[in-house]
Amino acid sequence: MDDMVTLLEPLIPPLRRYARALMRDRAAADDLVQDCLELAISRWHQRREGSDARSWTFAILHNLAISRMRQSKRRGVHVPLDDLQQEVVAQAPDQDQGLRQHDVMKALDALPEEQKNVLLLVSVEDLSYAEAARVLDIPIGTVMSRLARARERLRHIMEPGAQGGGEAGQVLPFRQRRVK
């Protein structure tokens, strides 16, 4: 039983980080993590012995996040305060410093949900491609192609001059984010 504590406890900071990057609203993100942990604890015995606790728990979080986002879509778009503040502090692009931090976060918000998930799980959470595929319940090839598209899109958003720029100079506002 207490492998549960030893396995789950170290996952909490990564789960919060992932939730925060997805939700962008502090309280909503922690609510999501709490719900995820409640579920993980109540279903712990259903977990296959020796299976990977990290992918299993992230999958729970991911599924909760999806249903939460669908709900909030139905209720209309909610712009968390964090984003509003970011909008206010955003400055004119600075040529020398193309990779300013809030630009990256804004660019992340401009990614389609499915690309954002893959990028976060692989690049930030360090899940293997196979683990990310398990979490998202998609084939590994899809993980690779979404990852490539996510990075390409980030690059276009962040580098106005890059080829195929199009809408790229400007970060798409939060509200125009395509969610499929």
Place this chain on the structure above:
Amino acid sequence: MKGPHTPIGEDDLQAYVDGRIAQDRFALVETYLDEQPEVRARLERERRQVEVLREQLRAKFEEPVPARLRVSSIRAGRRRRSRGWMRAAAAAVLIFALGCGSGWVLGRGAPIALPAARLAAADAVSQGAMAAYRTYVVEVAHPVEVGAEHEKHLMTWLSKRLGRPLEAPDLSAFGYALMGGRLLPARRGAAAQLMYENAGGERLTLYVQASDGTQTAFRFFRDGDASTLAWLDQGFGFAVTAPLARNALLPIAEAVYHAFEPAGSASGNG
């Protein structure tokens, strides 16, 4: 996985950015990138983006985990829900101990045995509760912000704002029915007030706010015709305020204590 002779593909490049490329492919990709400096530059930029992204999210990772997200407290909450009766028994013992006269409920003398800080926190809760009681109980037009007819919505909202599952205790045994509630400003975040009324039009309030201190016994305050019993438990302060004598208020506070303690039951599935 690919052997050393398969042509370079996008997945090789992604693995390169992630620093996960298989050893037998590494030299091959390096050679390819030597021939394609633009691609190399692109991958470098992508790698740098990833670093910035990680850096940006690091603060969240390093932030201390709040108590409500610890495995131990979530498990404790589940246990509490499944064994509510044990809590009730423990509460009964606590109340009994109070009745035996530690001076908490009975006397107005300086309470003993608890650190000053916790007492101050309990006092702050009573004061907040009393001020809110005085403000809203006399209100004719808008005593509550959300009425009892929307109880579910009200409690979901208040639970969310306070960061703790809350359910309105049933006080019908004492002749009080829920009128509704409201959100109030408090020193630490928000406070919630629930208002009840009996057939005689007498009103009673429950007040909840985040507070320092883990646990105290009940503290009794009297201000004019109104009495308050306040206590702290697991990071929250609770107070019951009504125009009642201490002895009449005590069983109500006891019932509220019981109701709030297994309170996680609102969202419980265990």
